[in-house]
Amino acid sequence: MSTDRLAHVRDLLAAHPLIDGHNDLPWAARDLARYDWDQVDIATDLTGRTHTDLARLRSGGVGAQFWSVFVPSNLPGSAAVTATLEQIDAVHHLIGRYAGDLGLARTADEVEQVFRSGRIASLLGAEGGQSIDCSLGTLRLLYVLGVRYMTLTHNDNNPWADSATDEPAHGGLTDFGREVVREMNRIGMMVDLSHVSADTMRDALAVTEVPVIFSHSSARAVCDSPRNAPDDVLESLRDNNGVIMVTFVPAFVSQAVADWRAEAWAAAPAAGVDPKDHVAFSAFAAERMAKVPVPTATLADVVKHFEHIREVAGIDHIGVGGDYDGVDVLPEGLEDVSGYPRLFAALADLGWSDEDLVKVAGGNLLRVMREVEAGARQAQQTRGPSLVTFTP
Template sequence: MIIVDAHCDTITKIMETGEELFNNNCHIDLERMVKAGKYVQFFAAFIDPSYGQAYAMKRAIQIIDRFYGEIEKNISYVSHCKSHDDIIEALNNNKIAAILSIEGGDALQGDLSALRMFYKLGVRSICLTWNHRNEIADGVLDGASGGGLTPFGKKVIEEMNRLGMIIDLSHISEKGFWDCIELTKKPLIVSHSNAKKLCGHVRNLTDEQLYAVKKNGGVVGINFYSRFLRDDGAASQKDILHHIEYMCSIIGTDHIGFGSDFDGIESMPEDMGGIQDIEKIINDLVKLNYSSDDVEKIAGLNFLRVIKA
C-alpha cells in the first residue's frame, strides 16, 4: 500500500534541533519511513512570520538547501521527486519519495519570477498563506477583514496552473479559499485541515468548503493536531477516524487523505507518537469495514491522483 502524507515540518524542525533526517527524536525520520513501506512525504519549507517580508525568500532558500543536503546524504533511502513518474520510480526502487513544498507564499515576496525559480529548484506545491496576510491573500487569522486573493495572488494561481504546481489552501481565509476555487483550472489540495462541524477551529473547513474541494477534484489531508481534532484538545486516534468518517459521509472516499502536520504541531492524539502510528489508522479503517480500494485511496492514491493531474 502506498502512503502519502501531504504535509510535515520536519526539515525546519531538524534545523532547530540540530538533528538529521535519517534518525531523530522528531515525529518523522527516514529510518521509520523505510520500515513503513511505500511512502510519499511532502516536506514543507515553513516561512515563520518572525522572518518578516524582507527575509522570507532567504529563509525559504535556507530550508530548501537543508532539504537538498539531507537528500544527498541519504540518497540510498530517499529520492527528491518532481513528478508522478519520479514518485513511481522511487517507490519501485524501494526509496522514500520526497516532495518539496513551501508553506507561506511570503517566500515569493510579490514576484512571479520567484515562483518560477522555486519551481526550477524542485518546489511542487505552495501553501499560499500561513495564518496571516501576505502579498497573495489573507490568512485565516485575518479572515475578519473579508479579504481574499489580491491581484498578485490571482496571477500566482494562473502561473501555478501553467507550471503544474499544486495549490494548497490550508491556512487561507475563507474568501481567499472561494477566490481560488473559482479561478483554478486544476485540482487543488487542502493539505492539513479537518472538518469544522466536528471541531470549530478557524483552520478547519465548513461543509460547503468540503463540497467545493470535491467538485474541484481535489483532496483534503486530515491533520493530526489535537486542537484541530477536538475543541477541548483532548484527542485520541478515534478522533482522527471521526473526521475521516464524517468527511467520507460528506464528500466520499475519493477526496480524503493524510496531512499529518508532523513536527509542526504542539500536541498529537494521546495514542500517537509519529509516523510509526499511521499504520494504526489504516488498520482501524479496515476494522470499520472500509473496502481495500477505499483504504488505499485514503492512504495515498487520492493524493497521487492530484499529483498526476
C-alpha cells in the same frame, strides 16, 4: 484492532505508496541544529527529539513525504525568501545524504518510480505565500528548485490573500492573488488551501483551472477551528476533484483541544505574545500547558474527520497530512510517523475497503498531481509566464 488487521494494512502500504502531505522536519532541524544532519541524523533513533526518523518512517509505511519548506509568516519579504531557500537547500542535502533511503520526486511518475526502488519519495512544499515576496518570478524559481505545492498563506495575511488566523484584510484573494493561482496552474505547482481563510478557499476554488489540495487540514463541522474546511468548501473541493489531506494536529481534530488553543490564543497578547507568531506562540503555549493542562486528542478524534469528509466530499477526495514535527503533541495512537498503520487499521475496522485505503493513502493525491501536470502542459501551449507585478 487486531494484529491480523494491522499486518494486512502494512502489506497494503508496502504495495501502494502512502503519501503524507506535510512534515516539518526541516524546520525542526533548523531549530535544533541549524541544518546540521550530523546532529539530527535521521538514520539514528531520534525519539524524544523529533517525530521523524528513517526507522519510524519505515515502520509507519510511509512511501512518499512532502517535506515542508516552511518559514514564519512574520518574516519580512526578502528575509522570508532567503529562509525558504535555506529550507530547500536543507531538504536537498537531506535527500542526498540518505540517498539509499530517500529519492527526490517532482512528478507523480517519479513518486512511483522512487517508491518501486524501495526508497521514500521526497517532495517539497512551501508553506505560505510570504515565501515569494509578491514576485511571480520567485514563484517560478521555487518550482525549478523542486517545490510542488505552495500554501497560499500561513498564520498572517499576506498582501494578496487572507489567512485563517488573521483579521480579514482582502475578503479572500486580491486580483494579484488570483494571478498567483493562475500562474501556479500554468507552471504545475499545486495550490494548497491549508491555513487560508474560508473566503480565500472559495476564491481560489473559483479561479483554479485544475484540482487543489489541503496539505494538512481537517473538517470544520467536526472541530470548529478556522484552520479546517467548512462543508461548503468540501463540496466545492469534490466538484474541483481536489484532495483534503486530513491532519492530526490536536487543536484541529479535537474540539476540547481547539477550545484550549483558542483560550491560549486570546491570552497571548496580554503576555506580550503575538499569537500569529508561530515561534513565539509555540513557546507561550508550551509554558501555558504546565499551568493549564491541555486535553488529550486521540486516534478516534482523527477518524471522525475521515468519516465526515467521506460523507460530504467522497472517498476520492481524502488524503493524509500529519504535520509531524510541526507541533509538540500528537493524538494518542499517532504520536510519531510510525502510527499510520494504526489509522488505516481503524478505518478498515469501520468497513473501509482495501480500494478505499489505497485511494486515501496516496492514490487520490497521485491523481491530483497528474491532473495538475496535464493542466500545466495544456496552459503552457496558450500562455507564457505572467508578467503581472504586485501593486500595493
